[in-house]
Amino acid sequence: MHGGKVKRGYTRPLDLKNGHIEMNHGSGGRAMTQLIDQLFLAAFDNDFLRQRNDQACFSCTSGRMVIATDSHVITPLFFPGGNIGSLSVHGTINDVVMSGARPHYLAASFILEEGFPLADLKRIVDAMAQAAQAAGVPIITGDTKVVERGSGDGVFITTTGIGMVPEGIHISGENAKSGDKILLSGTMGDHGIAVMSLRENLSFHTHIESDSASLHDLVATMIAAVPDIHVLRDPTRGGVATALNEIAHQSAVGMMLYEKKLPIHQQVSAACEFLGLDPLYVANEGKLIALCAPDDADQLLTAMRLHPLGNQAAIIGEVIEDSHCFVQMETRFGGKRVVDWLSGEQLPRIC
Amino acid sequence: MKYIDEFRDGDLAQKIAANIAVEVNQRRSYHLMEFCGGHTHAISRYGIVDLLPDNVRMIHGPGCPVCVLPVGRIEYAIQLAQIPHLILCSYGDMLRIPTANGTSLQKIKAQGADVRIVYSCADAVSIAQRNPERPVVFLAIGFETTTPPTAVAIKQAHALGLTNFSIFCNHVLTPSAISHILQSPEVRQLGLMSLDGFIGPAHVSTVIGSQPYEYFAEEFQKPVVIAGFEPLDVMQAILMLIRQLNEGRAEVENEFTRAVLPEGNIKAQLLVAEVFELRRTFEWRGLGLVPYSALKIKSCYADFDAEQRFQIPMTSIADNKACECGAILRGVKQPQDCKIFGTVCTPENPIGSCMVSSEGACAAYYSYGRFRDAYPATKVS
Numbered sequence: 001m002h003g004g005k006v007k008r009g010y011t012r013p014l015d016l017k018n019g020h021i022e023m024n025h026g027s028g029g030r031a032m033t034q035l036i037d038q039l040f041l042a043a044f045d046n047d048f049l050r051q052r053n054d055q056a057c058f059s060c061t062s063g064r065m066v067i068a069t070d071s072h073v074i075t076p077l078f079f080p081g082g083n084i085g086s087l088s089v090h091g092t093i094n095d096v097v098m099s100g101a102r103p104h105y106l107a108a109s110f111i112l113e114e115g116f117p118l119a120d121l122k123r124i125v126d127a128m129a130q131a132a133q134a135a136g137v138p139i140i141t142g143d144t145k146v147v148e149r150g151s152g153d154g155v156f157i158t159t160t161g162i163g164m165v166p167e168g169i170h171i172s173g174e175n176a177k178s179g180d181k182i183l184l185s186g187t188m189g190d191h192g193i194a195v196m197s198l199r200e201n202l203s204f205h206t207h208i209e210s211d212s213a214s215l216h217d218l219v220a221t222m223i224a225a226v227p228d229i230h231v232l233r234d235p236t237r238g239g240v241a242t243a244l245n246e247i248a249h250q251s252a253v254g255m256m257l258y259e260k261k262l263p264i265h266q267q268v269s270a271a272c273e274f275l276g277l278d279p280l281y282v283a284n285e286g287k288l289i290a291l292c293a294p295d296d297a298d299q300l301l302t303a304m305r306l307h308p309l310g311n312q313a314a315i316i317g318e319v320i321e322d323s324h325c326f327v328q329m330e331t332r333f334g335g336k337r338v339v340d341w342l343s344g345e346q347l348p349r350i351c
Numbered sequence: 352m353k354y355i356d357e358f359r360d361g362d363l364a365q366k367i368a369a370n371i372a373v374e375v376n377q378r379r380s381y382h383l384m385e386f387c388g389g390h391t392h393a394i395s396r397y398g399i400v401d402l403l404p405d406n407v408r409m410i411h412g413p414g415c416p417v418c419v420l421p422v423g424r425i426e427y428a429i430q431l432a433q434i435p436h437l438i439l440c441s442y443g444d445m446l447r448i449p450t451a452n453g454t455s456l457q458k459i460k461a462q463g464a465d466v467r468i469v470y471s472c473a474d475a476v477s478i479a480q481r482n483p484e485r486p487v488v489f490l491a492i493g494f495e496t497t498t499p500p501t502a503v504a505i506k507q508a509h510a511l512g513l514t515n516f517s518i519f520c521n522h523v524l525t526p527s528a529i530s531h532i533l534q535s536p537e538v539r540q541l542g543l544m545s546l547d548g549f550i551g552p553a554h555v556s557t558v559i560g561s562q563p564y565e566y567f568a569e570e571f572q573k574p575v576v577i578a579g580f581e582p583l584d585v586m587q588a589i590l591m592l593i594r595q596l597n598e599g600r601a602e603v604e605n606e607f608t609r610a611v612l613p614e615g616n617i618k619a620q621l622l623v624a625e626v627f628e629l630r631r632t633f634e635w636r637g638l639g640l641v642p643y644s645a646l647k648i649k650s651c652y653a654d655f656d657a658e659q660r661f662q663i664p665m666t667s668i669a670d671n672k673a674c675e676c677g678a679i680l681r682g683v684k685q686p687q688d689c690k691i692f693g694t695v696c697t698p699e700n701p702i703g704s705c706m707v708s709s710e711g712a713c714a715a716y717y718s719y720g721r722f723r724d725a726y727p728a729t730k731v732s
Contacts, residue, residue: 260361270352324725333582334361334368335398337719343698 014038019118026112026146039122040142043129044108048140056140058105063167068095069160077124077154080194081209082285085124088157089131089139090214090285091236097219098232098288100171101163106132108142108159113152124155135214137161169223175230176251180319181297183290185218185304186211186312188240189268189282197271208267213286218309222290225303231291234284240316241280241339243289244327254322257329257339261316281342291319358581359397367586368402374593380406382545383592384682386529387552388415388710389580395719397582407589410544411715413528413637413680414552416493417444417708420521421636422668426450428490428519430663432464438482440475441490443468444708447701451668472497472504472518479508479516488657491518496554498522498646499619502626505648505655519657520648523633525555526563527644531635533571537683544683548592550585551577553607560615564603572601579607626652634667636704637680676703679712686713687724693717 014034024031041049048056072088082090089106096103108128112121132139139159190211197206215234222229231251235243240262248255264279272279286309292300297315304310317329327339375381385391391411394400400409413419425448432439439456446457446466460466469475472489479487491501501518508516529549537543551564556577564575574595578588588606595602605611626649633645648656658665670677674696675689686692686705696702698714705711709718 266352273352273355324722326722326725328722331397332361333359333364333397333399333402335401336722337396337398338721340718340721343718 014118016118016122021112021114021116021118021121021146023114023146023148026144032144035144039118039125040144043125044132044139044142046138046140048138054141056105056107058140061164064165066096066099066101066163066165067160068092069158070095071156071158073153073156074195075153076195076198077120079198079210081191082212083124083127084155084157085127086131087210087212087285088159089128089135089137090212092159092161093135093137093214093216094234094285094288096161096163097216098171098234099163099165100169100219100223100229100232101165102220103135103137103161103163103216105162106137106139106159108139108157110142110144111152111156112144112146113154114146114149116154121155124157128157131214135216137216166223168227171229171232173231173233173247173250176247176253176291176319177230177293178253178319178321179294180230180291181294181315182244182255182257182317182319183292183297183301183304184240184263184314184316185215185288185290185310186286187263187265187268188235188284188287189272189279190265191285192239192282193268193271195283196275204271206267206271208265208271211284211286213309215286215288215309218288218304218307221303221307222300226292226296226300228296229290229292229300231289233289235287235289236285237283238342239279239281239283240289241278241327242342244339245325245341247289247291248322248325248327251319252323252325254320254325255317255327256320257317257327259329259332261314263312263314263316280339294318355581358579358583360583363583364402364586367583367590371402371407371586371590371593372404374590374597375404375406376597377406380408380545381593381596382408382410382547383550383589384410384412384532384546384548385550385585386412386414386525387550387555387580388418388708388712388715389553390550390578390585391415391712391715392710393580393582393585395715398719399582399585400720400723402586403589407593410546410682411679411685411712412532412549412682413635414494414525414555415705415708415710415712416497416523417448418676418680418704418711419523419528419635419637420445420448420492420704421634422450422670423634423666424521425456426668427663427665429454429456429459431488431519431657431661432456432459432466434486434661436485438465438467438478438485438487439490440467440469440478440487442470442492445490445492447707448704449701451671472500473507476504476507476511476513476516479513480511483515486515486517489516489518490521492521494523494525494552494555495558495623498623498627499558499616502622505626505652506622508655509652514654517655517657517660518648520627520646522627522646523635524644524646525552525559526566527641528635528638529564529567531638531641531644532681533567533573535681537681544681546573546682547596548574548576550588550592551575551603553578553580553584553610556607556611556615558616558619561603561605561611561613562615568601568603574601574604576604577607577611579610625649635680636670637677671702674703676705676713679705686716689713693721
């Protein structure tokens with residue numbers, strides 16, 4: 001605009017290349033509207049958002065509805081295989097679909113730290129938009145708050161998802177029965193190790209990428225093959241071990257795993273080895289655990305393996321009667337051990 | 352995984368187990384102490400007990416660096432961390448150990464103290480470099496394995512001219528602890544505890560070598576087999592100990608030849624000797640005061656010694672009365688002999704240090720072996 005005439009009605013657009021989040025981006029004024037219009041609306045664009053209401057109004061069919069919410073805080077924000085944006089979409093969709101539901105809509109709430117680069121925020125928002133579009137689940141309402149520098153860790157994102165459960169499907173953590181087979185959709189620990197490899201005090205080189213993915217299509221395929229799936233769970237924080245302990249307690253059963261059958265990438269296994277971690281406790285963001293009757297297990301496994309997100313699926317164990325609700329494992333070595341709840345963080349060995 | 356899977360092979364384990372079963376003398380029992388927490392962890396994690404005959408009993412030793420640190424020294428670290436502006440760097444396990452009044456480094460961290468988990472002593476040096484205006488203390492613990500890295504950090508800080516970095520030194524010595532156990536009244540006179548042989552340390556021995564154990568074999572007539580931390584190493588060491596005992600031998604044998612030399616790592620030993628000297632005595636949890644069992648920083652490096660720099664008086668604090676960590680660390684009791692094991696004392700709310708570290712006998716037993724108490728019949732022998 002060097003000396004030339006400024007067009008009527010021109011307002012300087014958001015500087016998405018070099019700009020930063022400022023306090024007024026959260027104060028409800030013009031700056032906030034500009035941020036919403038030029039960043040969020042532009043990326044998530046849909047009829048609901050275009051109405052610019054504080055809520056989204058939609059009609060629904062009769063039946064069972066599912067709602068799930070998930071807050072996402074992660075360091076670092078960007079990691080091999082995704083970023084906090086894609087993660088916040090995948091994570092919540094997965095929580096919804098573990099009930100057997102089809103996901104319909106998402107809501108997203110952002111807490112932004114003053115000084116956060118707009119270029120980074122755009123990368124995050126674009127990844128969210130892409131993930132939501134790929135899953136066919138629009139983000140239809142949202143909120144933005146800005147906190148002072150030092151009060152946040154760049155970006156926190158909370159997403160809420162809504163879905164509908166098809167008729168006749170009753171999947172719940174309390175449905176595990178003695179004799180059920182336990183299936184895992186793929187390799188353990190990819191997300192956790194990908195993120196850990198970038199942490200300041202650990203940094204090591206690995207080609208492992210986060211497995212962050214939306215599992216709605218895999219679940220739909222599985223339900224089509226075996227409608228009577230008893231339990232579905234995505235083993236995120238705390239890994240496969242924690243998810244199985246939760247299910248064992250919900251259903252008041254025990255479990256026996258076979259270490260030999262656990263799918264794991266060699267690189268993840270190696271990273272866990274030198275960090276002193278147990279991959280059973282390392283986080284996943286694109287895997288699921290399924291429990292079904294023994295007679296259905298082979299059919300379910302075949303259906304999972306035919307899907308790109310389940311091609312390394314395996315039957316990893318079975319449900320047993322146990323009033324103590326222990327998850328046990330037959331080790332590759334030939335002994336048995338408890339696979340306990342995680343207590344605190346996993347820490348490397350000192351000596 | 353190359354060089355790892357070979358040492359976790361289930362078929363080989365069954366073969367060794369079969370040999371053990373054939374070679375044990377049914378008319379006697381074998382009480383073998385694995386000194387290191389690393390071995391305790393491997394035994395629990397891979398279910399090695401399931402592969403042993405009933406008359407082969409494993410006794411867990413005191414080789415868990417977190418476990419043997421007495422409450423008084425944890426309290427000292429807490430007082431250090433409360434000095435204004437001070438950054439205390441520590442290995443993660445230390446944060447959860449409770450003191451007499453229930454506080455811990457983790458709790459004072461939540462209240463605002465700057466306590467940081469580091470993965471190595473070198474990380475603490477770089478934190479000191481980045482915060483030149485703040486005192487930075489590294490809480491150094493461990494046996495001979497972690498001592499050389501601490502020596503390197505001190506030399507590095509010295510070379511960098513860092514004036515804000517110091518070490519709270521709690522390094523302890525393995526041979527002194529083994530001597531102390533062998534000389535304890537429970538083992539020597541009272542016959543409270545049978546102890547037939549030792550599985551010698553893996554990583555510690557890479558530094559000190561196999562020679563320091565010759566004394567135990569000769570003086571106390573106890574065989575020692577140095578073994579790696581992989582489960583097959585442990586199985587093989589058990590077999591070697593059983594053979595020695597059957598043949599009436601008491602020798603130092605090295606199963607961990609891929610890493611341990613008789614003389615150890617001379618370079619590391621020289622480095623340690625340059626920076627550290629023996630303490631006249633040192634308090635261990637469970638073992639009490641053990642003469643010449645720990646190291647302190649030499650006077651020429653006194654500037655890097657947190658005890659000399661901050662001059663906080665050291666106090667001895669008794670363990671919680673209900674806690675049996677002391678007896679467990681001496682091998683006199685098993686975790687499940689403790690009244691508060693698994694009830695009041697759990698990994699979430701540890702009362703004693705053995706429940707804190709994954710190398711501690713109580714934590715290993717609680718996390719991996721609880722089903723044996725619940726279903727004793729499931730034991731395969």
